[in-house]
Amino acid sequence: MRDADIHPVLRTLRREVRQWPDPVVGVVAKDSSQDPFRILIATVLSLRTKDLTTAEASGRLFALADTPAAMLKLTPARIERAIYPVGFYRNKAVQLLGISRALLGRYGGRVPDDIDELLTLPGVGRKTANLVVTVGYRKPGICVDIHVHRISNRWGYIKTRTPEESEEALRAKLPKRYWITYNDLLVPFGQHLCQPVSPWCSRCKVSDYCDRIGVTRSR
DNA sequence: AAAACGGGGGC
DNA sequence: GCCCCAGTTTT
Numbered sequence: 366m367r368d369a370d371i372h373p374v375l376r377t378l379r380r381e382v383r384q385w386p387d388p389v390v391g392v393v394a395k396d397s398s399q400d401p402f403r404i405l406i407a408t409v410l411s412l413r414t415k416d417l418t419t420a421e422a423s424g425r426l427f428a429l430a431d432t433p434a435a436m437l438k439l440t441p442a443r444i445e446r447a448i449y450p451v452g453f454y455r456n457k458a459v460q461l462l463g464i465s466r467a468l469l470g471r472y473g474g475r476v477p478d479d480i481d482e483l484l485t486l487p488g489v490g491r492k493t494a495n496l497v498v499t500v501g502y503r504k505p506g507i508c509v510d511i512h513v514h515r516i517s518n519r520w521g522y523i524k525t526r527t528p529e530e531s532e533e534a535l536r537a538k539l540p541k542r543y544w545i546t547y548n549d550l551l552v553p554f555g556q557h558l559c560q561p562v563s564p565w566c567s568r569c570k571v572s573d574y575c576d577r578i579g580v581t582r583s584r
Numbered sequence: 585a586a587a588a589c590g591g592g593g594g595c
Numbered sequence: 596g597c598c599c600c601a602g603t604t605t606t
Contacts, residue, residue, distance in 0.1 A: 412591045415604070489592085490593085491591090510591080
């Protein structure tokens, strides 16, 4: 895909995405006025779990606690029951308490808006930190989850092997005015249409771009 | 029955 | 770089 193709592709996707169910990030952003703490917690919950199964779990948890101080009043067992059946729920219950403790102790219960500070929190890596910054604070950033990584390469826009490489490549190549839009659209696009195996090319409104670059059609 | 899901951390 | 982490969903 050439640089000049990005704008029409994103514009088309923006029209389509409105009709799809929200991904967990969209749900959280909508239900919480993009509260950074909710973004952070929901993102941790979604690790190594299908994002859509995380949406209900995070909703149940936020009904109990949506601040670090409130979270620290919960026992690990109570958190586990709320977030079941997301994968790794035992580890994640402990981890959520660790994050809440660090936020309360070091930042007065506020969630930092700085990547490097976010990365010091237990279990927070580049994807989670970037998501908090871009979705929680609406600051420009490149948040490469598995969908952004896969689709960027499927389009041939970049050629990278790891999400880390993709973040670097996109930061250098993708015009900055598209950064947030790119993140917002590619996640739901990847979840609902442009999936890892057998994507729904017949329902995809931008499949003509794949045709032009010779990507094989799926169902 | 087996693969898919999918980010972080430890080595 | 490689491998492990846990449990549900899809093939």
